[in-house]
Amino acid sequence: PQKKTSDNIINFGKEKTQKPKIFEDEEKEEPLVLTKEEPLVLTQELPSSKKAINKKTLSPAVRKIVEENKIDIQSIKGTGKSGQILKGDLISLMGSAPQPFERKLKYGQEERIKMSRLRQTIAKRLKEAQENAAMLTTFNEVDMTNIIEMRKNNQEDFQKRFGIKLGFMSFFVKACVLGLKAFPAINAEIEGQEIIYKNYYNISFAVGTEKGLVVPVLRSADEISFAEIEKNIKTISEKARDGKLTIDDLQGGTFTISNGGVYGSMLSTPILNLPQSGVLGMH
Known part of the structure; x- marks a missing residue:
């Protein structure tokens, strides 16, 4: 049931059913595109289906490795309790084969460009x-x-x-x-x-x-x-x-x-x- 409100009373019951304005255009937002000219600017929230990993939840040893090597922990699937990232998870990355360079995929093994x-x-x-x-x-x-x-x-x-x-x-x-x-x-x-x-x-x-x-x-x-x-x-x-x-x-x-x-x-x-x-x- 809708609660009565006056000019100086906030209807908390109604507010709970409304989506905050900041997220209203989330689906319409353009995907993040990185170029050489523009700095990295985050314009999208992380998908709600994937919980962001907080560095504070990492052990001191793992946090040190992450910070020293600038590792993106969001792309790592932790094997610890509740998905926590362990030191072994970071070490195992060394055995993972990196993806080919994007330019190689786009232009092939070599490029021949005439000099100006x-x-x-x-x-x-x-x-x-x-x-x-x-x-x-x-x-x-x-x-x-x-x-x-x-x-x-x-x-x-x-x-x-x-x-x-x-x-x-x-x-x-x-x-x-x-x-x-x-x-x-x-x-x-x-x-x-x-x-x-x-x-x-x-x-x-x-x-x-x-x-x-x-x-x-x-x-x-x-x-x-x-x-x-x-x-x-x-x-x-x-x-x-x-x-x-x-x-x-x-x-x-x-x-x-x-x-x-x-x-x-x-x-x-x-x-x-x-x-x-x-x-x-x-x-």
Whole structure:
């Protein structure tokens, strides 16, 4: 029987028969699809027929193995009491044959894809550098404590004044310019039997894009301010990622900065960008 209600009384009897709003569209929801571009976002509840396994119910030994190896416990059928996952269940996974890679199933054993003209050009120039230059790599550590602290203390004021964030690249560019002025041979190139010393400082910087690595040029870096460096780098980087760079944007560099640390590596040996004589690889 329906209970009488007034404006300030909740009818609990009626509420029990209603499905909570949050689950009303559950059946209409699209399935979860993972792509390389999008992070994993859970948009579906687990099926009601399968009870989710809580890590808190695992023994300390099992929990440690699960966390260290990032094991998806929801896909494991436990053999313990009430379906509890035991250490033996995890060890038995080592004897399970993994499924073939999805790409192999879709495209077969091998794929043959023609390189774009940009990739062909990059490959050709890098190979030429390896064959024609006597390259040497040295490794040095730099204490960034003071720069990190100064950037932190002045970030808010810098953004208000110039409308752009104060990054680290402007510091690296200015440091390179000072180094090149102190050692002019690094800002020079060899042409035939002559060495051409350049008294201008066009700093190339590597930008990774979907189509490959490009190295646009920041011109007259010695004659522009920190704010102008940050703005120019942002503008040029956006052009690179949008595929709008011109030939002029890529020519005329005298020295290159390559930040391989963004890919998680500890050290690297970047290849020269001919006809330049030096490159700074940062990690």
